[in-house]
Amino acid sequence: MTTVIMRTTARAIVPIILVVAISLFFEGHNLPGGGFIGGVLTVTAFAIIYMAFGLDFLERGILGRDVDPGKGPSRDRVVVAYRRLFAYGFAIAVGSGLVPLLFGRPFLTQTYESLEGVPIYGYLGIASALVFDFGVYCVVVGGLLTILSVVGAE
Amino acid sequence: MTATPGGMESQLVIAPMVVVLVTAVGSLLLSRRPRARAAVSIAGGAAYAIAVGAIDWYIVLAPDAPGIATYQVGDWPAPFGITLVADGLSAFMLTMVAVLGVASLVFSTRHLPGGGGRSYYFPLFHFLALGVTGAFLTGDLFNLFVWFEVMLMASYVFVAYSGGPQHTRAAFWYVALNLLASAIFLLGVGGIYATTGTLNMADLALRLADPAAYGLDPVPVVGLLGLLLSVFAIKAGLVPFQFWIPTAYRAAPPQITALLAGATKKVGIYAIIRLSFTVFAGAEVAVDFPIPLLGLSIAGDSPLPFVGAALFLMAGASILVGGIGAVGRDSMEGVFAYSSIGQVGFIAIPVAIAATTIDPGLRELAIVAALVYALNHTLAKGLLFLAVGAVRSATGTSRFADLGGIASRSPPLAIAVFVGSLALVGIPPLSGFFGKFLVFEAAAKARAGSVLVLLLVGSLLTIAYATRTWNRSFWGAQTDAVETSTVDSVQVAVLVLLAATIVAVGVGFEPVYAFAEAAAEAALDTEGYVDAVDPIDASELDDSTGGDH
Numbered sequence: 001m002t003t004v005i006m007r008t009t010a011r012a013i014v015p016i017i018l019v020v021a022i023s024l025f026f027e028g029h030n031l032p033g034g035g036f037i038g039g040v041l042t043v044t045a046f047a048i049i050y051m052a053f054g055l056d057f058l059e060r061g062i063l064g065r066d067v068d069p070g071k072g073p074s075r076d077r078v079v080v081a082y083r084r085l086f087a088y089g090f091a092i093a094v095g096s097g098l099v100p101l102l103f104g105r106p107f108l109t110q111t112y113e114s115l116e117g118v119p120i121y122g123y124l125g126i127a128s129a130l131v132f133d134f135g136v137y138c139v140v141v142g143g144l145l146t147i148l149s150v151v152g153a154e
Numbered sequence: 155m156t157a158t159p160g161g162m163e164s165q166l167v168i169a170p171m172v173v174v175l176v177t178a179v180g181s182l183l184l185s186r187r188p189r190a191r192a193a194v195s196i197a198g199g200a201a202y203a204i205a206v207g208a209i210d211w212y213i214v215l216a217p218d219a220p221g222i223a224t225y226q227v228g229d230w231p232a233p234f235g236i237t238l239v240a241d242g243l244s245a246f247m248l249t250m251v252a253v254l255g256v257a258s259l260v261f262s263t264r265h266l267p268g269g270g271g272r273s274y275y276f277p278l279f280h281f282l283a284l285g286v287t288g289a290f291l292t293g294d295l296f297n298l299f300v301w302f303e304v305m306l307m308a309s310y311v312f313v314a315y316s317g318g319p320q321h322t323r324a325a326f327w328y329v330a331l332n333l334l335a336s337a338i339f340l341l342g343v344g345g346i347y348a349t350t351g352t353l354n355m356a357d358l359a360l361r362l363a364d365p366a367a368y369g370l371d372p373v374p375v376v377g378l379l380g381l382l383l384s385v386f387a388i389k390a391g392l393v394p395f396q397f398w399i400p401t402a403y404r405a406a407p408p409q410i411t412a413l414l415a416g417a418t419k420k421v422g423i424y425a426i427i428r429l430s431f432t433v434f435a436g437a438e439v440a441v442d443f444p445i446p447l448l449g450l451s452i453a454g455d456s457p458l459p460f461v462g463a464a465l466f467l468m469a470g471a472s473i474l475v476g477g478i479g480a481v482g483r484d485s486m487e488g489v490f491a492y493s494s495i496g497q498v499g500f501i502a503i504p505v506a507i508a509a510t511t512i513d514p515g516l517r518e519l520a521i522v523a524a525l526v527y528a529l530n531h532t533l534a535k536g537l538l539f540l541a542v543g544a545v546r547s548a549t550g551t552s553r554f555a556d557l558g559g560i561a562s563r564s565p566p567l568a569i570a571v572f573v574g575s576l577a578l579v580g581i582p583p584l585s586g587f588f589g590k591f592l593v594f595e596a597a598a599k600a601r602a603g604s605v606l607v608l609l610l611v612g613s614l615l616t617i618a619y620a621t622r623t624w625n626r627s628f629w630g631a632q633t634d635a636v637e638t639s640t641v642d643s644v645q646v647a648v649l650v651l652l653a654a655t656i657v658a659v660g661v662g663f664e665p666v667y668a669f670a671e672a673a674a675e676a677a678l679d680t681e682g683y684v685d686a687v688d689p690i691d692a693s694e695l696d697d698s699t700g701g702d703h
Contacts, residue, residue, distance in 0.1 A: 087182040094175050100229075107168050108228040 002052060010052035017045040028133050029110075035133035039140025046145055055153055082145040089138020096131040108132070163213050163223035167240040169205035170248060170287050173198060178280035185273045192263045195276045199259040202283070206245070206252040214245045214672050222676065222686040224293070232293070233354030233689040239293035241683065242676030243432075243525075246669060247290045247424050250529050253655065254416040254536040255283055257648050258409045261540050264547075264644045274311070282308040282413060289421045293687055295346065295353040298425065299339055302389070305418055306332050312410045313402050324405035331398050335388045342381035349374045355433050356687035359680050362437035372439050376457045379434055383426065383464060390422030392502060393471035396495045400479075403491035408543030408552075411487065415494045416536035420528055423501055427521065430461045430509060431677045462509030465502050470608050472499030477615025481622065486542045486552040489623050490535060493578065496612060497531045500589075503605060504596045514678075516599050521674035523592035526666070530577055530589040533659065537574040537652040541567065544649060545627070548639040554623075559632030564641040568628050570649035575620040577656045580613065585659035588667070 021041035028034025049057060059065045059078050100109035112127040177198025184191040213223045222241040226232060240248075259279065285305025292298050310332075314325035347353050350361050350370055365372040388395040403411045434457050441460050443452040452459045476496025483489040501524050508520035544567060545560065546552045561568035573584065580590035590613065597605045659666050676682070 083185075087179070087185070090182060091179045094179050098172070098176075106226055106229045107172065110228065 002054060006052045010048050014045045014048055017041060017048070021045065025133065025137055026130070029112075029127040029129035035136030036140055038133075039137040040144070042137075042141050043144040043148065047148060050148065050152060055149060076149070079146060079149050082142045082149065084142070085138050086142030086146065089135045089140075089142055091135070092138060093132050093135025096128070096135060099128075161223075163220055164225050166205070166209050166212060167223050167225040167238050167291065168227070169208065170202055170252075171238075171284065171291065173201045173205050174280050174284040174287055177202070178277050178284060181276040181280060185277075188273075191276055195259060195279070196263065198280065199256045203252045203256050206248045209240050210245050210249055210669070213240050214242045214676075215669065221672070222682060224686050224688075231690055232687050233352050233357040236297045237293040237354060237356070237687050238291045239355075239683070239687060240291060241679075241686070242669070242672035242674075243424070243428065244290045244676075246525055246529075246673035247420060248287065249669075250420065250532040251283070251286055251290070251417045253652075254412065254532055257536065257652050258412050258540065261409050261543065261645055261648045264642050275315075278308045278311055279410075282312070282410075282418070286413075286417045286421055290424060293355050295343055295355060295358065295429075299336070299343055302339065302421070303336065305421065306336070309406070309410075309414060309418065312406045312414075314405070315407055315410070316405065320401075321405040324401040328398055328402045328405075331388070335385050338381055339385040342378045342385065345374060345378040345381070349378065352689075354687065354689050355428070356684045357689035359433045359436055360684050360689065362434065362439075363680075365438055372437055375434070375437060376439055376441060376460055379429065379457050379461065380464070382429060383461060386422040386425045386429075387468055388422070390419050390426070390498050390502070391472075391495050392465075392468040392498055393475045393495065394468070396472060396475060399495055400488065400491045403494070403539075404485075404487050408487060408539050408546060411491075412536040412539035412543075415490070415539060416532040419494065419498060420532060423498070423505070423524070423528055426461075426465070426502075427505060427524070427677050430458060430505075431521070432680055432683050434458070434461075435678070436680050458509045462506045465506035465509060466605075469499040469502035469506055470605075472496060472502065473608060473612035473615075474499075477612050477619070480619040481615060483619075484554055486545065486554070486557075486623060486627060487539065489619050490538050490542065493616070493619060494531075494535060496615065497527075497535065497578070500593060500609070500612060501527045501531065503609065504593050507596050507600045507602065507605070511600055516596065518671070518674045518678060519592070519599065520596040521677055522667070522670045523589070523596045525670045525673050526585075526592055527589035529659070529666070529670070530585040530656075533652060533656050534574045534577040534586060537570060537649060537656070538578070540645070540652070541571045541574065541649055544641060544645040547645065548641045549635040550639075551635055554626040556633055556635045557627035558630040559628070559636050561628040563632055563636050563639065564646065566646050566650055567641055570646070570653040571628065572624070573653035573656055575624055577660075579617050579620050583657070583660040583663075585656050585663075585666075587660060588663050 021038045024033035024041060025035060025038030026033075028038065053061065059076060063078070065077065097108040101107060110127065110129040110132070112125055112129075115124040115126065116122075118124045177194060180194040180198065181191050184194060211219070213219055214221060222239065224232075224240075225238040227236045227238060230236070262275065262279065282305060285301050285303075285308060288301035288304065289298055292301060310325060310329050313328045314321050343353065346358070349372065350358055351368070352358055352361060361368045361370060362372055362375065384395070388398075391399045403414060406414060437456050439455070439457055441452065441454050441457060443460055443463070452463045454460075473496050476492050476494065476499060480489045480492035480496065483492060504520040504523040504527070508517045508524070511517050511520070542552050545557070548564075549557065551557065577584040577586035580586040594606065594609060597609060
């Protein structure tokens, strides 16, 4: 799969996918989108990078680390990072559900804040659901990338 | 947006779920420090037991307890949000899971089964408990589906946990079957939503009791309930959906199998009882279902007679298949896996009696019988599967051919297993005696002679396989594997404590019976359930501005 066509296409579409993923993530709480679908889309961008440039590209090409070829994939530092992302994302999601309890509201209660007169935007609504969505995003990205890189290497 | 009526009872409803979630996160974050992770897991298990104990006392058993409490997650009112409901039935089920769950958790800290995913054992354990807890507490049909999935995700990994070819094969079948079951579940849920326009259980009961007022045609509900029933029967392992049980139970680590048999199976039973009695019992549907071969017909004005007939057939076959299958197995977990199939039949028979009878007293008695039997099965079978784990971690095997004389090697372990086996058989004064006694009493009061004969045959088969297991592995001369073994003292202590619980439940049966009676009353009290959840009438909202959201 690592042909010139594939690499050139990947260079062009990966940024677009990531931007779409981020926009889907940010509008998720009141439009179609959200942490899950944003996360899945982000993972597809990673999957294309893996397909076009190989499994070691992230570690060697982008992070500039030396990769020991004989190592099991589950011990790669980047895979450890994926796993940690999964755990932290889960902690963020659960933690965001617990915060309303401090204010005497039920578990997972959400609210929002409207900001008027923001430069350029004019109006900006900030929803607390974004924190929960961010947790979900991290869980999805971390979980799927762990599976993708470990199973992909096998 | 109205605030949920607060109060401690309401907060308690969600307490077990929050505890499990936080414990799962904690054990996930501590994956590098095994000791800290085990400590967090044990602390979480203890907190869970305390939370469930608080629900038992403050919501169900205390003299001035309300009997039922609800929690509107995210402050969304029913039927739009997800309502959590803790009543007697939920509390009874949670208590069984809490006792066995803590036992299995402590047991697991001593000898973690090998395999690749060791660092994920405890997080997965908590996710399994989370799924079971959510299924018992939710008051929403779709949310029930979600908790089933949570439970299954964790159990998929556990079945494949040991990583050998036979485990992978067992897991493959297990996943394939449960994906099919989930699809059917979703189909049933979707059909019920299309028919009634709601999935909140209280709202559903309200609408089905008076379909004309809501402009519904409730007839498809009978068939859809049949679909759901088959899914729950798969989870409970009733014949003809029992075939996955022996391989999956053999493949999973024994301390997890104890939970699969003791807790997730009971989720299937719970779902049958909750949906059939609390939700669908009041449905105004004329059922007339002829059985041409026998010249009989099942008739009534609710879907219950249909549920009863289906359950009778499945439960009867389960008792025979499980009992006969268990007699010929060649390993401890093989016997107990088949025994689980038979014992679930014993639990389902009184549920079927409750569904077919029109006498409210007998209906309540039958549900009490099912619950007491379920409690006994959870304790006894949980103990026996944990004993398999103890024998396996001591000797490295659980095959009868390699075992013998464990009784002289480790008397405490043998005494615990002896108590567990007798509870399974139903010897007084153990918990199993009252379970069997109540089931027989319900069958006798229903004047179901053939059922009595079936129960008797099932009991004889239980005696046969329990005796055989005891003779083959605990009596006789010590084999080489047994002679060189050392039994873990903490594991044996857990088993002895479970055995003591079985004796205590039998000796002090009165409070247990009162609890089971409260649970059965809650299961049959549709009106109280609807009142507590208090769903807003969605059709009224259409006239106004569409709510305040």
